[in-house]
Amino acid sequence: MRAVVFDNYGTFPSLAEVPRPRPGPGEVLLRVAGAGACHSDVSVYRHFEEGQPGAQKPPFVLGHENAGWVEELGQGVTHVDVGGAYLVYGPVGCGHCRKCARGQDTYCENVATMPYLAVGLGRNGGMADYMVAPAHHLVPLGDADPVLAAPLADAGLTPYHAVKQALPHLAGGGRHALVIGLGGLGQIAVQILTALTGATVIATDTKPDARARAERHGARTVAPGEHQAEEIRELTGGRGVDAAFDFVGVTPTISTAAATMAQGSRLTVVGIAGGTHEWSFFTSPYESYVTSTYWGTVEDLWEVVDMFRAGQIAPEVERYGMDDALEAYRKLEAGELSGRAVVVP
Numbered sequence: 001m002r003a004v005v006f007d008n009y010g011t012f013p014s015l016a017e018v019p020r021p022r023p024g025p026g027e028v029l030l031r032v033a034g035a036g037a038c039h040s041d042v043s044v045y046r047h048f049e050e051g052q053p054g055a056q057k058p059p060f061v062l063g064h065e066n067a068g069w070v071e072e073l074g075q076g077v078t079h080v081d082v083g084g085a086y087l088v089y090g091p092v093g094c095g096h097c098r099k100c101a102r103g104q105d106t107y108c109e110n111v112a113t114m115p116y117l118a119v120g121l122g123r124n125g126g127m128a129d130y131m132v133a134p135a136h137h138l139v140p141l142g143d144a145d146p147v148l149a150a151p152l153a154d155a156g157l158t159p160y161h162a163v164k165q166a167l168p169h170l171a172g173g174g175r176h177a178l179v180i181g182l183g184g185l186g187q188i189a190v191q192i193l194t195a196l197t198g199a200t201v202i203a204t205d206t207k208p209d210a211r212a213r214a215e216r217h218g219a220r221t222v223a224p225g226e227h228q229a230e231e232i233r234e235l236t237g238g239r240g241v242d243a244a245f246d247f248v249g250v251t252p253t254i255s256t257a258a259a260t261m262a263q264g265s266r267l268t269v270v271g272i273a274g275g276t277h278e279w280s281f282f283t284s285p286y287e288s289y290v291t292s293t294y295w296g297t298v299e300d301l302w303e304v305v306d307m308f309r310a311g312q313i314a315p316e317v318e319r320y321g322m323d324d325a326l327e328a329y330r331k332l333e334a335g336e337l338s339g340r341a342v343v344v345p
């Protein structure tokens with residue numbers, strides 16, 4: 001079968017012919033319907049080096065945002081419909097620790113001894129004709145379109161988890177949320193904030209078309225610039241934002257977000273660009289939090305699918321055939337995508 005393979009650190013992926021996988025005990029084989037291209041893949045093949053925290057050892061098939069139809073059940077698998085459409089929860093932990101037991105494989109307590117983090121991150125992912133996944137990581141899609149649903153596995157799940165953790169800060173009238181970076185994750189973050197909270201959503205991106213799309217999802221937008229933080233604070237009536245989400249994560253975006261925070265607010269850095277944040281007693285708002293989140297839980301993913309099926313989340317998808325999969329990554333790196341690129345084998 002054909003697959004998009006991450007061959008070596010610092011190397012752009014290649015399109016290769018690889019053997020079709022077989023499901024092991026407790027696993028299923030899926031015929032891939034769609035596999036989203038996430039900006040984290042760019043970090044995986046461009047920036048990580050061997051031994052660095054977060055680095056995943058090549059070679060493996062990329063694609064950690066997958067949906068497909070179940071083709072074959074591995075030994076011992078029951079209650080999964082052969083032929084049914086499913087979304088794949090990507091993180092794969094040990095399966096036995098207290099975090100894995102609650103469907104939070106992202107924070108597996110045995111991660112140090114695991115040879116991979118997730119499908120498409122250390123073990124073979126879904127940017128291929130077929131993929132293998134743990135059966136208990138499947139979320140049924142019913143009659144929903146698996147190509148449109150594929151981005152939910154990360155671009156939906158990650159902002160959902162980040163927003164859910166911040167909900168206490170957004171409960172009550174007159175609240176404000178800030179979203180920085182309106183790409184695959186950020187656009188869905190705006191939709192989730194609009195659906196789950198009554199907060200005014202303020203959003204920003206360097207690209208005017210990304211800001212225009214966020215406005216269609218109900219956000220008020222601000223263009224980048226020297227006085228951006230002041231402009232955002234003005235939109236809150238001077239009080240600051242109650243929850244900020246940074247889907248870029250460079251030092252300047254973290255600084256902008258930090259400069260807009262209200263007392264008792266929460267800034268969640270989701271972008272993995274490596275930015276840093278300076279804290280001090282008198283310059284940071286009292287009882288405010290700066291934190292990070294990583295992906296989400298299996299339960300979160302079921303809820304994301306519920307929101308998708310209820311029409312509360314609609315990922316904007318650009319379809320690419322397997323022949324054009326590498327072009328999708330080129331455009332993702334160049335910032336030329338408007339919407340999530342999904343490879344449809």
Ligand code: NAD
Nearest residue numbers: 039040181182183184185205206247270271272293294295
């Ligand atoms: P994307 O390329 O689809 O979107 C990024 C957006 O940010 C683009 O619209 C771009 O124009 C905008 N942008 C870039 N620099 C900016 C700046 N300085 N100011 C304002 N806007 C700027 O990326 P994505 O797939 O949505 O991923 C976003 C980030 O989240 C990446 O760093 C990715 O690695 C990370 N990520 C983290 C997790 C997690 O669990 N923490 C999960 C998935 C992705």
Ligand code: ZN
Nearest residue numbers: 038039040154
């Ligand atoms: Zn991702």
Ligand code: ZN
Nearest residue numbers: 094097100108
């Ligand atoms: Zn575990």
